[in-house]
Amino acid sequence: MKTNKYLIDFYNNYDEDSRLRLKHGLVEFFTTMRYIEKYIKPNDHVLEVGAGTGRYSHTLARQGYTVDAVELVEHNIEIFNQNTQSDEDITITQGNAKDLSIFPDNKYDMTLLLGPLYHLYSIEDKQQALREAIRVTKQGGVIFAAYVISDGCLLDEGFKRSNINVAEYVEKGLIDSLTFDTKSESKDLFELVCKEDIDNLMSIFPVTRLHYVASDGCALFMREAVDTMDNDTFELYLKYHFATCEREDLLGVTSHAIDIFRK
Incomplete structure (x- = not known):
């Protein structure tokens, strides 16, 4: 499948593990972990779908949680296994977010879908992964x-x-010249959405939204400034980000968002 080829080629040549260790990547990581820690309970069983190289899965396993992970890209699985420590209660399986049939209904206390929706381009595929x-x-x-x-x-x-060549994308009709709504193709690697798209996706599911979070806010836009902050300034910046990452007037000004909901 061509979509998978683009995806596999990208992750075979991309150091996702290091991205989340740079200060601007740590904003997203710390924010996500902050909300995970808000809801995770002792002895919880966690599933991470699209685990990548395991930054979140390993962090949670090293805190004592039981973690099962699913990842599509073999290269990422190799790095995941290299990063696994002997005391982690963790498994990884190669698989696709749209088909988790190897897992039974109602098995996990917490499920993380922190990457697959980046790479699914139709409403049907995204809703199948969510389902x-x-x-x-x-x-x-x-x-x-x-x-x-x-x-x-x-x-x-x-x-x-x-x-991204914005003018070229407008000319091709992939960006609307009036609203700047976007359309993505598999060769673009990432599906760009806005909160209204997410609201529409979720409207068919009987779940309760707990939080909608601008998980990195302006951190990528100002990554050079963030990466060169001294530790005290970075700590202050994180406090600012945590205080504002659910503010409605700032929700669209982010490169990544997390929708957190209860079944």
Whole structure:
């Protein structure tokens, strides 16, 4: 499948593990962990779908939680296994977010879907991945679903860094010239959405939203400044970010968002 080829080629040549260790990547990591720690309970069983190289799975396993992980890309699984410590209660299986049939209904206390929705391009595929994540989660369990947000990416990767040719995308009809709504293709690697798209996706599911979080806010847009902050300034910046990451007037100004909901 061509979509998978683009994806596998990208992650075979991308150091995802290191990205989350740079200060601007740590904003997203610390924010996500802050909300995970808000809801995770002792002895919880966690499933991470699209675990990548295991940054979240290993962190939780090293805190004593039982973690099962699913990952599509073999290269990522190799790194995941290299990072596994002997005392971790953790498994990893190669698989696809749209088909978690190897796992039974209502098995997990918490399910993390922190990457797959970046790379699914139709409403049907995204809802199938969400449906599977919800199915395997216990009643009352919590699901985290992450998205790449269009406005933050257009500002950062488009207008600031020119990694996205905004004018060309407008000309091709992939960006609306009036609303700047986006359409993505598999060769673009990342599906860009806004909160209204996420609300529409979730409207069919009988779940309760707990939080909608701008998980990295302006951190990618101002990554050079964030990465060179001294520790005290970075700690202050994190306090600012945590205080504002659910503020409605700032929710669109982010490169990533997490939708957190209860089954």
